[in-house]
Amino acid sequence: MQTYFSIVQEGxxxxxxxxxxxxxxxxxxxxxCLFESNSAAQxxxxxxxxxxxxxxxxxxxxxxxxxxxxxxxxxxDEALExxxxxxxxxxxxxxxxxxxxxTMTEMLKDPSRTPADLMAWIDDEAxxxxxxxxxxxxxxxxxxxxxxGDA
Numbered sequence: 001m002q003t004y005f006s007i008v009q010e011g012x013x014x015x016x017x018x019x020x021x022x023x024x025x026x027x028x029x030x031x032x033c034l035f036e037s038n039s040a041a042q043x044x045x046x047x048x049x050x051x052x053x054x055x056x057x058x059x060x061x062x063x064x065x066x067x068x069x070x071x072x073x074x075x076x077d078e079a080l081e082x083x084x085x086x087x088x089x090x091x092x093x094x095x096x097x098x099x100x101x102x103t104m105t106e107m108l109k110d111p112s113r114t115p116a117d118l119m120a121w122i123d124d125e126a127x128x129x130x131x132x133x134x135x136x137x138x139x140x141x142x143x144x145x146x147x148x149g150d151a
Contacts, residue, residue, distance in 0.1 A: 047141060056084040064096025064129040069103040076113050086117035089137060095128025095150075105136040123144040 039071050048115065056079035078086050089108075105112050120134035121124070121141050126148035134148060142148070 042116070049056070050086075050117060053088040054082065054084045055086045055088060056115075057088050057090055059090040059092075060133065061090075061092050062094075064093055064100050064104070065134075066100050066103075068096065069100040069107075072104050073107055073113075076107060080113070080115065085115050087115055088117070089118075089120045089133065090136055091120055091122050091126040091130050093123045093126060093130040093133075095130055098129065101129040101132050104133055108133070108136040122148050123128070 046060045056074045056075070058072065058079070060072065061066075075085065085125075108118065118137050119141060120137040121137040121143075122130070122134060123143050124146060126134050128148070128150050131150045
């Protein structure tokens with residue numbers, strides 16, 4: 001049985017699991033981003049904790065379609081009428097129709113339709129249209145095992 005030390009001594013490069021290599025690459029990228037000097041960010045630090053009076057939690061579950069867009073419009077209007085100063089979108093979707101997704105992102109980007117604090121919470125998955133909706137929000141939070149992205 002060869003050990004890692006004996007393989008390296010013989011000049012045979014050790015095999016690295018591709019997943020481990022990606023993880024190391026992402027970790028290095030994250031470390032570089034964290035230590036990058038950004039004077040604009042240093043001039044105006046963002047608070048880590050926000051205080052809000054009333055929060056609306058709006059779930060977006062299942063496939064995205066025109067009914068989802070109509071539902072989001074209705075619930076955003078209700079949140080503003082109720083005096084909510086923050087909205088959290090609870091996203092768990094495999095994706096859906098692109099036209100409905102763009103309608104929803106236009107709503108999320110319109111400051112007259114949303115409170116000042118808008119956040120996407122990805123609990124399980126936000127693929128395709130779900131990722132687009134999350135990116136339309138100024139802030140994104142993910143559960144530890146959440147996944148999101150698009151092909």
